[in-house]
Amino acid sequence: VPVATIFDVAERAGVSIKTVSLVVNGQPNVSMKTRERVMKAVAELGYRPNYSARSLAGARSFLIGLFYDNPIPSYVTAVQMGAVACCRRRNYHLLAEPIDSSIEDVDMHIANLLTALRPDGLILTPLVSDNEIAMKRIEAFGTPYVRIAPGADRARSAHVLMSEIGAAETMTQHLIELGHRKIGFVKGHPQHGASHQRLEGFTRVMQAAGLSVDPDFLVQGDFSFQSGFDCAEKLLTAKSKRPTAIFSSNDEMALGAMSYAHRHGLSIPSDLSIAGFDDSPSAKVVWPPLTTIRQPIFEMAEAAAEMLIDGKTDPDPTGVRPFRVLDFQLIVRDSTGPAPR
Amino acid sequence: VPVATIFDVAERAGVSIKTVSLVVNGQPNVSMKTRERVMKAVAELGYRPNYSARSLAGARSFLIGLFYDNPIPSYVTAVQMGAVACCRRRNYHLLAEPIDSSIEDVDMHIANLLTALRPDGLILTPLVSDNEIAMKRIEAFGTPYVRIAPGADRARSAHVLMSEIGAAETMTQHLIELGHRKIGFVKGHPQHGASHQRLEGFTRVMQAAGLSVDPDFLVQGDFSFQSGFDCAEKLLTAKSKRPTAIFSSNDEMALGAMSYAHRHGLSIPSDLSIAGFDDSPSAKVVWPPLTTIRQPIFEMAEAAAEMLIDGKTDPDPTGVRPFRVLDFQLIVRDSTGPAPR
């Protein structure tokens, strides 16, 4: 199918292709008159610049890569929708790159993508945002990147996050206010830096309230439903001392814990309160609906894409990298209630 | 960052760039000796062909576009993972393009993508796979496309599907075997062609079993959790005659129906059986676990990408378009049981 090129536009508008290029790219220094003539020709011919040619000739590819490695579909989808929303407004496109960060070929995948496609920027979501190999490779190549919810070493790159600690503190406070004293905590995936912070928030508030954190009440999950189920078993199986509430580092594991409780005849929240983290769509779906923390995932991804496209990723003169902090929100539903007795 | 080009490789291997191009693209007609010399140089320099240059000079962009408009994250993610799996093997990349097919600018989005990025092929998933405007525009441009689960007009394009009718028949049979006679059916999104077929399968088996399909037992949903909730209300509110089982056109609505049942003290499956369609991750998560149909979504997307990359989308001499049929599977869990009384 024949498509209008920059030459066709130039001819129709009676200018050189240079001028067309300036207009199409929104550069200043073109007279109003000329600009209008060009825009008219563009519209009439339905001209759209060829990305490959642009990328080859110029410094931009108009492509943003999104690397993700997160087993939760709702998270992945929300990130993507947010990033695409921004890309659309700016005429960029999004390359979806699922990464298995457990595999060593993260390195090769990334090298491939960078040298072959030359994206203008990269968004890294957990667990990739804490992946040393990935960051090293990207930095060596010099492509700008912004991390979403980095777990550590924040100064290393531009990033967008919410206060994981604050959110965990808020939830813990909520449980304590309901009268819970023995609270079990289900940790997230060990490589997910942000979930260490969630644990920290939990611990801080417990200690501030004068409540000891029993090591038996701290169990290691991996964000999966199954691990939530298993952790609940560990927490609830010791009859002598069992928690009256479980705070899980994400919703998926909270659902697993809930499923365990159901199977063993515990009713929620009268026997056991359960709280999650994420506000995934299933949080509203389960029975009873889950008390959780709303993460502004869509907005975080949107902000990340924006920083990239605006070129706002370099450190300022004092060496500080740009970052954006978005707000979380405690969502109280029916899965948490007053402590029994 | 300086990167090796085809000239660097040619120089190092002592051949012309033409030869390098042939080798890199796996063309025949290069002597074993030359081929090896080139491959060695490629490896030593870490050469990776630039996609923009390739796309501009040649006929291929090595890009596949995935258009989707489906509110269910697990569906979207599965499709994407399947498509990416195939793309990776073949050195293609996936452009993620969420489409709001209710909006009229579907047309412009697609035109933009096609003329600007020149993808080598397009995958359409519901509801885009039944979108007339989208198909017209793509056909006008001449880009190969394959539809996943097209609802109608199958001959129009290459496609991959599973037997929606057969799956619905199987599920309906399952319910009848459990003794259910009054079965409510929750229809899917009206623009989702495949869900018309699910209704057809349901109707067929009901009639074959000599059971009338009460029009009051057919309610219109839109695939959302909320609509499932509302439909359950409609079905269960008439006290005189209420179904003993509900067959929902997707899992999400089945979960909504389940939530309604819970809120109104109906226990599942002893008072009411509920069946879904999809086998989404939440089907295992809810309580009780949901009886459903497993759709091979990942595999369907993988097959679609494969057809595109293999160039197997044109009609054969007799005019038949290629298509692939994958198998569904009935997954019986605890949400369906013997009919009450």
Added chain:
DNA sequence: CTGAAAGCGCTTACAG
């Protein structure tokens, strides 16, 4: 089986 050369559709110094 392999070379030399044109050309894909842009951007961007270099002039004016």
Added chain:
DNA sequence: CTGAAAGCGCTTACAG
């Protein structure tokens, strides 16, 4: 404010 021209890194007839 605008032109003429080089060049980005490939593919692909055209020759041999």
